[in-house]
Amino acid sequence: MSLMDKIKDKAKSVRKNIVLPEGSEPRTIEAAAKIIEQGIANVILLGNEEEIKKANVKNVDLSDAVIIDPATSPKLQEYADMFYEMRKKKGITPEQALETTKDPLYYAVLMIKANDADGMVSGAIHSTGDTLRPALQVIKTKPGVPIVSSCFIMEHPDSKWGQDGVMVFADCAVNIDPNAEELAAIAVASADSAKDLAGIADPKIAMLSFSTKNSAKHEKVDKVIEATKLAKEMAPELNIDGELQADAALIEAVGQLKSPGSKVAGHANVLIFPDIQAGNIGYKLVQRLGGAEAIGPICQGLARPVNDLSRGCSVEDIVSVVAITAVQAQSF
Ligand SMILES: CC(C)(COP(=O)(O)OP(=O)(O)OC[C@H]1O[C@@H](n2cnc3c(N)ncnc32)[C@H](O)[C@@H]1OP(=O)(O)O)[C@@H](O)C(=O)NCCC(=O)NCCS
Ligand SMILES: CC(=O)OP(=O)(O)O
Numbered sequence: 001m002s003l004m005d006k007i008k009d010k011a012k013s014v015r016k017n018i019v020l021p022e023g024s025e026p027r028t029i030e031a032a033a034k035i036i037e038q039g040i041a042n043v044i045l046l047g048n049e050e051e052i053k054k055a056n057v058k059n060v061d062l063s064d065a066v067i068i069d070p071a072t073s074p075k076l077q078e079y080a081d082m083f084y085e086m087r088k089k090k091g092i093t094p095e096q097a098l099e100t101t102k103d104p105l106y107y108a109v110l111m112i113k114a115n116d117a118d119g120m121v122s123g124a125i126h127s128t129g130d131t132l133r134p135a136l137q138v139i140k141t142k143p144g145v146p147i148v149s150s151c152f153i154m155e156h157p158d159s160k161w162g163q164d165g166v167m168v169f170a171d172c173a174v175n176i177d178p179n180a181e182e183l184a185a186i187a188v189a190s191a192d193s194a195k196d197l198a199g200i201a202d203p204k205i206a207m208l209s210f211s212t213k214n215s216a217k218h219e220k221v222d223k224v225i226e227a228t229k230l231a232k233e234m235a236p237e238l239n240i241d242g243e244l245q246a247d248a249a250l251i252e253a254v255g256q257l258k259s260p261g262s263k264v265a266g267h268a269n270v271l272i273f274p275d276i277q278a279g280n281i282g283y284k285l286v287q288r289l290g291g292a293e294a295i296g297p298i299c300q301g302l303a304r305p306v307n308d309l310s311r312g313c314s315v316e317d318i319v320s321v322v323a324i325t326a327v328q329a330q331s332f
Contacts, residue, residue: 003155003166003199004295004320011040011326016118018322018329019111021104023047023067024055025124031318033060040319041326044117046070046104070107079110086138105131109138112304118329121321123309128173128297135299135306145301149186150174150308152283152296153198153324161250162269163201168194169271169286172279173297173308183207183227187272188235189300194270196331197298197324206249206268207231207242208278212258215245224274239263246271246282295320298328305329 001009018035022028023045029052032043044066045052052067070076077098083106084097092100100106105126111117123131132148141148151170159165170190175182187205194200209224210216221243228242241264248258248265255265273279287294295317297308305328307321 003153004293004323006199007197007320007327008038008040008323010330011323012038014326014330015039015042016326016329017042017044017116018325019044019046019108019117019120020318020322021046021108021120021122022124022126023104024051026055026057027124027313027315027318029055029057029060029062030315031322032065033057033062034315034319035322036064037061038319040323042066043322044068044111046107068107070104071102073107075111075114075116076101076107079107079114082113083110083138103134106134106138109134109306112306113138118332119305119307119325121307121309121318121325123307124311124313124318127311128308131308132174132299132306135302139302139304139306141301142303145189146185147178147182148174148299148301149178149182149189150297150299151190151193152294153193153298154283154286154292154294156286156290156292163199165292166198166200167269167271168198168200168203169273169279169283170300171276172273172283173276174299176276178275180223180226180230183223183272183274184230184234186300187227187231187240187270188238190270190272191235191238193298193300197327200269203238203270204264204268205231205238205240205270205272206244206264207240207272207274208246208249209243209274210245211243212245212248213243215258220274227272241265241268242272244268295324298324304332 080101150173194203224243249268252266259265
């Protein structure tokens with residue numbers, strides 16, 4: 001059974017309410033119908049019913065989806081009041097709060113905040129920034145977690161990589177240029193995602209760089225060295241090594257040559273990229289040239305589950321991310 005099939009089975013057993021704010025987007029409509037048909041989650045589609053019909057997706061049965069138009073919803077004022085209370089210190093007026101709440105992305109996170117939904121998935125037509133900003137403002141970070149970050153579960157057809165082809169890559173989508181403390185927090189959060197979502201029992205975390213163990217000297221290398229030290233202090237029980245080049249992280253012979261005795265080098269199953277440029281380019285190359293399935297970006301550290309999609313996502317990608325969101329919702 002593939003990892004995604006296991007995650008879908010878990011989602012079916014908890015049957016959470018997942019809100020999809022891009023309700024009139026054709027791939028989202030098709031995914032909603034599949035999610036309902038397969039019993040992966042209950043679906044709330046946001047949008048105007050006429051626009052959803054106009055999207056003209058043939059042969060989909062949305063009779064069991066809840067469809068809500070934020071602009072005319074009886075809950076609009078209640079959510080707007082909640083948003084105003086949360087954001088008035090930032091200078092917004094009640095009128096601005098009402099207008100913002102009509103935006104489906106804000107309405108969706110306010111539904112979660114009000115316990116009217118368990119999680120949200122968006123990003124098929126919105127950028128990551130537009131998808132995550134409402135969640136960062138309304139849902140916020142879990143207590144004790146310094147930052148929200150993201151990871152991808154990468155499922156490669158060749159089982160020699162990671163654990164039976166499964167690896168975790170981070171942060172490829174949220175934090176643009178994390179400092180050493182933030183990079184350490186991303187590594188620790190990614191180890192949790194590896195265990196809880198990707199089924200990687202023994203995460204081996206490589207802190208990636210263009211240098212292995214001081215082979216190059218640069219402030220960008222120093223950041224990764226410092227992040228490795230901090231991550232080890234934050235989670236001494238984890239197997240973390242750095243700084244490592246990608247070949248040292250993945251290939252046993254190179255790893256043992258460049259970082260002799262390391263338990264991670266040559267066996268890494270969690271790759272922590274030094275910044276979003278490396279991470280976003282890296283995951284897309286492994287996906288498109290390497291033929292891996294890229295599931296995510298999955299948010300780590302939010303107080304309730306909200307997940308993004310790549311705008312290049314397929315219907316099946318949306319189904320997968322909804323299943324992951326439902327499984328994450330189980331632990332809140
Ligand atoms: C995620 C992102 C949009 C947040 O930045 P932003 O929109 O400029 O948001 P701001 O800095 O104005 O912050 C908005 C709120 O989110 C909080 N926030 C921002 N980043 C955060 C993080 N990583 N963790 C926790 N909170 C965060 C801020 O503290 C702020 O809270 P407040 O308004 O209650 O004070 C930004 O980091 C970003 O654009 N990342 C790259 C996304 C991207 O293009 N990815 C590539 C494709 S996947
Ligand atoms: C994760 C990501 O890169 O998203 P997009 O392709 O939508 O920019």
